[in-house]
Amino acid sequence: MKILILNGSPKGESGNCADIIRFLKRRRKDISFGVLHLAKTKFGPAALRKIKDADGLLFLTGTYWDSWGSPLQKFLEDATELEAREEIMGKPAAVCVLMHSVGGKSVLSRLQGVLSSMGFLIPPMSGVVLSLNSQMAQGNSKKSHNEDFWSLDDMDVLLDNLSVATACEVHWKAWPVDRKNFRKTWLRFSK
Numbered sequence: 001m002k003i004l005i006l007n008g009s010p011k012g013e014s015g016n017c018a019d020i021i022r023f024l025k026r027r028r029k030d031i032s033f034g035v036l037h038l039a040k041t042k043f044g045p046a047a048l049r050k051i052k053d054a055d056g057l058l059f060l061t062g063t064y065w066d067s068w069g070s071p072l073q074k075f076l077e078d079a080t081e082l083e084a085r086e087e088i089m090g091k092p093a094a095v096c097v098l099m100h101s102v103g104g105k106s107v108l109s110r111l112q113g114v115l116s117s118m119g120f121l122i123p124p125m126s127g128v129v130l131s132l133n134s135q136m137a138q139g140n141s142k143k144s145h146n147e148d149f150w151s152l153d154d155m156d157v158l159l160d161n162l163s164v165a166t167a168c169e170v171h172w173k174a175w176p177v178d179r180k181n182f183r184k185t186w187l188r189f190s191k
């Protein structure tokens with residue numbers, strides 16, 4: 001099972017997202033992880049080859065002012081040509097968002113929406129938000145609500161569902177996509 005992690009953190013290899021990658025590599029020896037740190041690796045033929053080669057993708061990002069990381073936004077803008085392309089149609093994509101306290105769930109849902117619109121397959125229970133505040137709450141001695149908080153253990157479920165989804169052999173249909181004009185200026189007004 002080959003999973004390509006796309007790290008959208010501006011801090012690349014030195015941030016919290018990079019720590020999650022190290023954690024996953026240590027924990028899941030059954031999975032072969034590839035990594036693209038989008039802070040330094042831009043979208044291009046080499047990145048496309050890695051995306052094509054992977055069984056599934058894991059998008060990973062922190063929350064920055066209620067949004068995903070700027071390297072991930074740049075990647076999505078640059079990779080717009082992938083929309084509805086054979087290489088990604090139905091390719092399973094999971095999402096993990098980090099945050100301190102607020103905004104991460106909205107980032108998760110919006111990112112899943114974008115990925116689905118591009119043509120990726122979003123498996124059930126394949127999106128997790130890991131937060132500083134739930135980590136602190138889980139350290140609390142009153143454990144009665146702990147199961148309701150996302151935790152690092154839930155990354156196993158995310159990865160398992162991603163793996164299961166790679167077994168889906170479905171011929172998805174794509175609606176027509178304008179491949180020539182999407183970057184053109186369209187606003188016209190009389191001077």
Ligand SMILES: Cc1cc2nc3c(=O)[nH]c(=O)nc-3n(C[C@H](O)[C@H](O)[C@H](O)COP(=O)(O)O)c2cc1C
Pocket residue numbers: 009010011012014015016017018061062063064065066067098099100101102103104
């Ligand atoms: C510029 C900036 C903006 C942030 N904005 C938010 C935010 O809106 N909500 C939140 O809960 N955490 C916010 N955080 C915390 C990060 O999401 C969190 O620390 C995350 O783990 C960062 O991952 P990284 O170290 O890989 O970049 C922000 C951090 C930075 C540096």
